[in-house]
Structures are given as C-alpha cells and as structure tokens.
Amino acid sequence: MSAQTETTGKKVGWTAVNILVLLYAFIPVVWIISLSVKGDDTLNDGNFLPRNPTSEAYTTIFNNADFLRALGNSIGICLISTFVALVLGTMAAYAIARLDFPGKTAIVAMSLLISMFPQIALVTPLFKIETAIGLFDTWPGLILPYITFALPLGIYTLSAFFREIPWELEKAAKMDGATPYQAFRKVIAPLAMPGVFTTAILVFIACWNDFLFAISLTSTNRARTVPAAMSYFTGATTFEKPTAAIAAAAVVITIPIVIFVLLFQRRIVAGLTSGAVKG
Amino acid sequence: MSTTVAKQDVTKQDEGVDIAKRRASEGKRAEQKLGMLLCAPAVVVMLAVTAYPILYAIYLSFFKADLRTPDANEFVGLGNYITVLSSPIWWSAFGITMFITVVSTSLELALGMLLAIVMHRTIVGRGLVRTSALVPYAIVTVVAAFSWRFAWTQGIGWLAGDSAPLTEKWPSLWIIILAEVWKTVPFMALLLMAGLALVPEDLLKAASMDGATAWQRFWKITVPLIKPAILVAVLFRTLDAFRIFDNIYVLTSGANDTSSVSIVAYNNLIRGLNLGIGSTMAVLIFITIAIIAFLFIKLFGAAAPGQGRS
Numbered sequence: 001m002s003a004q005t006e007t008t009g010k011k012v013g014w015t016a017v018n019i020l021v022l023l024y025a026f027i028p029v030v031w032i033i034s035l036s037v038k039g040d041d042t043l044n045d046g047n048f049l050p051r052n053p054t055s056e057a058y059t060t061i062f063n064n065a066d067f068l069r070a071l072g073n074s075i076g077i078c079l080i081s082t083f084v085a086l087v088l089g090t091m092a093a094y095a096i097a098r099l100d101f102p103g104k105t106a107i108v109a110m111s112l113l114i115s116m117f118p119q120i121a122l123v124t125p126l127f128k129i130e131t132a133i134g135l136f137d138t139w140p141g142l143i144l145p146y147i148t149f150a151l152p153l154g155i156y157t158l159s160a161f162f163r164e165i166p167w168e169l170e171k172a173a174k175m176d177g178a179t180p181y182q183a184f185r186k187v188i189a190p191l192a193m194p195g196v197f198t199t200a201i202l203v204f205i206a207c208w209n210d211f212l213f214a215i216s217l218t219s220t221n222r223a224r225t226v227p228a229a230m231s232y233f234t235g236a237t238t239f240e241k242p243t244a245a246i247a248a249a250a251v252v253i254t255i256p257i258v259i260f261v262l263l264f265q266r267r268i269v270a271g272l273t274s275g276a277v278k279g
Numbered sequence: 280m281s282t283t284v285a286k287q288d289v290t291k292q293d294e295g296v297d298i299a300k301r302r303a304s305e306g307k308r309a310e311q312k313l314g315m316l317l318c319a320p321a322v323v324v325m326l327a328v329t330a331y332p333i334l335y336a337i338y339l340s341f342f343k344a345d346l347r348t349p350d351a352n353e354f355v356g357l358g359n360y361i362t363v364l365s366s367p368i369w370w371s372a373f374g375i376t377m378f379i380t381v382v383s384t385s386l387e388l389a390l391g392m393l394l395a396i397v398m399h400r401t402i403v404g405r406g407l408v409r410t411s412a413l414v415p416y417a418i419v420t421v422v423a424a425f426s427w428r429f430a431w432t433q434g435i436g437w438l439a440g441d442s443a444p445l446t447e448k449w450p451s452l453w454i455i456i457l458a459e460v461w462k463t464v465p466f467m468a469l470l471l472m473a474g475l476a477l478v479p480e481d482l483l484k485a486a487s488m489d490g491a492t493a494w495q496r497f498w499k500i501t502v503p504l505i506k507p508a509i510l511v512a513v514l515f516r517t518l519d520a521f522r523i524f525d526n527i528y529v530l531t532s533g534a535n536d537t538s539s540v541s542i543v544a545y546n547n548l549i550r551g552l553n554l555g556i557g558s559t560m561a562v563l564i565f566i567t568i569a570i571i572a573f574l575f576i577k578l579f580g581a582a583a584p585g586q587g588r589s
Contacts, residue, residue, distance in 0.1 A: 014401045018408050021397060025414040028461065031437065032426040048437040092321040101314030107322060114329055116518045118568050120541040121561035124548050125332035125339065148328035151321050211421050211525045212541070216549060227421040231529065243435055250422040261417040265410040272466065273473035
C-alpha cells in the first residue's frame with residue numbers, strides 16, 4: 001500500500017517536472033505564433049495569447065515579393081549545401097571509418113578545428129575575396145561557406161554511424177554469390193541510409209540557422225535568406241518594425257523544421273550525440 | 280652441410296614472407312590511395328574556404344585597407360593591431376563577450392545537467408520530454424531572438440509591461456544570456472544524457488545500499504564517470520558562446536555597450552568598410568579561440584571527439 005502511494009507520489013512529481021520542461025521548450029514558440037496572429041488592434045495589448053486571431057500578417061508576407069524570394073533562396077541554398085556536403089562527407093567518412101591511410105588523424109583534427117572556427121574571422125576575408133571573383137551576393141557565395149561548416153559535422157556524424165555498421169555482412173553476401181554492387185545495394189546501403197538521412201537533417205538545420213554569412217555576404221534579395229531578410233523588413237526605427245510580419249515569417253521558417261525534428265526525434269538525438277561523447 | 284640446408288630453408292621462407300608482404304603492402308597501398316582519394320574533395324573544400332581566407336586575413340591585417348579607397352592600400356606593419364588593442368571599444372566588446380561566455384556556459388552546464396537527469400530518469404512521458412526538449416534546438420536562433428525581443432519590448436511584450444529593459448546595458452545583457460541559454464541547454468543536455476547512459480546502474484544501487492545519499496551518488500559516482508562528456512560539452516559550448524552574434528544583433532544590435540567581438544568586427548567591415556581593421560579583429564578572435572581551446576585541452580585534458588576511436 002505505502003509502496004503504491006510512493007510510486008503515485010513519484011509519478012505526480014515527475015509529471016510536474018515534465019510540465020516545467022514543456023513550458024520551457026514551448027513558451028517562446030507559442031508567443032511568436034500568438035504575435036503573428038494578432039491584428040493591428042490587439043498587437044500592443046501585451047497579452048500572451050491573442051484575443052481575436054487573424055491571418056492578416058500571413059497574407060501580407062505571402063504577397064511580399066522580397067519574402068517569397070528569400071524563402072526560395074533559403075530552401076534552394078540549404079538543399080544544395082546539404083546535398084553537396086553529404087556526398088563529400090559520406091566519401092570522407094567512409095574512408096575514415098573503414099580504411100587505413102596516412103593523414104587520417106590530421107583530417108579528423110582539421111574538421112574539429114573548423115567546427116570550432118569563429119565564422120566572423122572568415123567573414124572579412126571572404127567578403128573581399130567574393131567581391132573580387134564575383135561570388136558576392138550569389139547562391140554559390142553562400143553555399144561554399146555552408147558546405148565548409150557542414151562538412152565537419154557531416155564527417156563526424158557519418159563516420160560514427162559507419163563504424164556501427166556490421167561490414168562483415170558485405171563479405172558474407174559476396175560469399176553467397178552476390179556481386180559487389182548487389183552486396184552494396186542490398187546489404188550495405190539499407191544499413192547506411194538511416195545514418196545518412198539523420199546527418200542530412202542535422203546539416204540542413206545548421207545551414208537553415210545561419211545568419212552571419214547570410215547578412216554579410218549578400219546585399220540584395222538575390223541570395224538573401226529568410227533569417228537575414230527578416231532583419232531587413234522595413235521600418236526605420238525599432239518601434240516601426242512590422243512586428244506581426246516578422247513574427248509570421250518566423251513562424252513560417254520554424255514550424256516545418258520543428259515538425260520534422262519531432263517526427264525524427266530518436267534519430268536526431270542519436271545523431272547529435274554520436275559524434276561527441278564516446279571519445 | 281646441415282647448416283646450408285637450414286640456410287636455404289630460411290631463404291625460401293623469407294621469399295614466401297616477402298611475396299606475402301608485397302601483396303599485403305600492395306593491398307595496403309591501394310587502400311591508402313583510395314582513402315586519400317575519398318577524403319580529397321572534402322579536404323580541398325575545407326582548406327579553400329577556411330585556411331586560405333584566414334591567411335589572407337593575416338596578410339590584410341598588416342595593411343591600411345579601406346573599401347571606400349581601394350587603391351590607397353598601404354603597408355602599416357603592426358599599426359592596425361596597435362589601433363585595435365588600444366581601442367576601448369574593442370576591450371569593452373572583449374569583456375562583454377567573455378562575460379557572456381562564462382555566465383551562459385555555466386548556466387547551461389547546470390541547467391543542461393538538470394534537464395539531462397530529467398530526460399534520463401523520468402518515469403512518465405519520457406518520449407514526450409525528450410521530444411519537446413529538442414524544440415529550442417530546432418528553432419532558428421534569429422527567430423528565437425525576435426521572440427525574446429518582442430516579449431521584452433515595451434507595449435508589445437507580455438514580459439515587458441511598462442519597462443523597456445532592452446534600452447539599458449545590464450538588463451539587455453541578461454536577456455541576451457537568457458536567449459543564448461534557452462537555445463543551447465537542450466544540446467548540452469543531450470551530450471550529458473549520452474554520458475549518463477554509460478553510468479552503470481548497479482554501481483549506483485550498490486552505493487545506495489551502502490547509505491550514500493542521492494547528492495553523494497551524483498558527485499562521487501556520476502560526475503567522475505561522465506567527466507569526459509562534461510568536458511567535451513563545455514569546450515564546445517565555450518567556443519560557440521564566444522562567437523555570439525545572432526542574438527545580440529537582433530536583441531540590441533550592440534547598443535548600450537552590449538557588443539560582442541563578433542558584432543564589433545562585423546560593424547567595422549560592413550558598416551565601416553574598413554577591411555584592415557576588420558581583418559585584424561578577425562585574426563585576434565581566431566587567436567583567442569585557439570588559446571581557449573588549447574588551455575582546455577592542456578588543463579582539463581578534454582579529449583577531442585573522435586580521438587581514441589579511429
């Protein structure tokens with residue numbers, strides 16, 4: 001009896017703690033959503049939740065050419081960067097996980113250095129170099145630094161996943177008469193895909209999150225991504241900023257990622273921790 | 280006689296070994312070649328976009344280079360370094376960056392540990408807690424920063440009321456730290472939780488039998504065992520916090536003495552178009568990060584991730 005009350009008590013306690021975690025995680029998100037649906041009449045009432053929600057702000061931004069352009073830039077630039085970083089990263093990670101060759105330690109050390117590199121230290125020289133060779137304010141001008149900072153993350157996460165793959169299966173498949181291509185396609189690829197997919201999510205989020213390169217290496221809406229465009233939504237002073245429009249843009253670029261992360265929660269946790277802890 | 284035979288045997292054996300060795304080393308050479316080929320593209324890209332620009336920044340830092348007068352570049356030796364290192368703006372930004380780095384990393388370690396323990400131990404809704412803890416990680420830093428900024432904006436915000444904290448130095452700094460901590464505690468917690476999973480339950484149970492309190496078990500068993508995970512997480516976060524830019528840019532744009540070194544360097548480049556000074560700051564920031572990383576690894580023996588496994 002007393003043991004039972006003890007577990008009930010524990011459950012209540014843990015539930016309370018869990019609710020605290022949920023509040024911590026969701027309050028800023030709910031607030032920005034709430035702001036985005038407040039109309040002009042209630043925008044300045046300071047309430048946490050909207051009184052009479054409206055979709056005005058969303059209509060505004062989806063009729064705004066600059067925002068649509070920025071959204072296209074964000075999606076295009078991040079997808080291309082993710083794809084290239086994954087291809088190069090997979091090749092390097094496979095070599096690091098499976099092959100023995102000189103310079104391997106140096107490559108791992110170099111990726112580590114780059115992942116800790118202060119991006120601002122690159123912005124100044126890159127600004128000058130990109131202006132000189134005509135890459136400033138273009139897609140490739142952002143894709144290049146994104147790939148560079150995505151590669152260390154990709155190489156780490158992928159090589160951690162690749163180390164876990166039972167590679168003997170490949171040999172076994174070949175002994176059973178499979179061609180090397182079949183062995184790769186039917187045995188190794190299915191085992192490697194979850195790791196590659198998880199890494200793709202992490203890399204995409206990292207690119208999607210960038211702000212410093214996006215505002216420093218662009219000057220028009222040709223290549224400006226949404227985080228940078230948001231800070232340029234017009235309004236001469238702090239108080240004239242179109243609050244609801246910024247909030248709506250924020251929601252638009254946030255919700256898809258949040259849903260994606262929630263769907264693949266387990267894999268993302270595995271990916272985020274794989275590179276870092278076992279060492 | 281017998282010795283000659285034995286010798287011949289030895290040479291034959293040697294030949295066999297030699298052939299085997301040669302074959303093995305051919306295989307080995309092919310493996311090495313493949314390994315280097317596979318890594319080459321990644322290495323080339325990483326070097327081209329980091330090593331070359333940083334060398335170029337070092338070169339530029341010795342010149343008076345202003346983008347408004349591109350033809351008037353002039354070698355000034357250490358002149359730019361003297362200008363920056365004797366500038367109160369630089370030192371104020373350096374102090375602010377250090378302050379934010381130390382305070383937010385400490386808070387993140389404490390809160391991250393709490394969150395890690397909750398995610399590791401909770402007996403109800405574990406999946407829900409782990410999932411929702413990922414939300415701050417998934418949100419673009421700029422978006423979260425805008426959320427905090429509006430929340431503390433006079434008139435609009437639910438937290439502000441009649442005050443305008445983002446117009447004063449210290450309230451602004453605490454809000455910047457809040458934004459930074461909110462966003463990165465989950466990442467810290469995940470790294471620590473992976474460490475917690477490696478602590479053997481039996482050990483904790485045995486200590487509990489011997490009368491150790493939860494507090495003692497945490498400090499005497501858990502912490503020493505997950506020390507590598509803690510050091511890696513803290514090292515990562517320290518270096519990351521030192522680069523702070525997004526949150527400050529959105530929350531205050533560096534007004535009221537809240538600039539970090541990244542903000543000051545950015546302003547010199549984009550607003551001031553002063554390439555020489557901007558490069559000098561870039562080099563100084565790079566050196567500072569290198570010193571922090573070096574101290575961490577020397578003092579605490581933080582092992583780099585990936586080491587000892589390859």
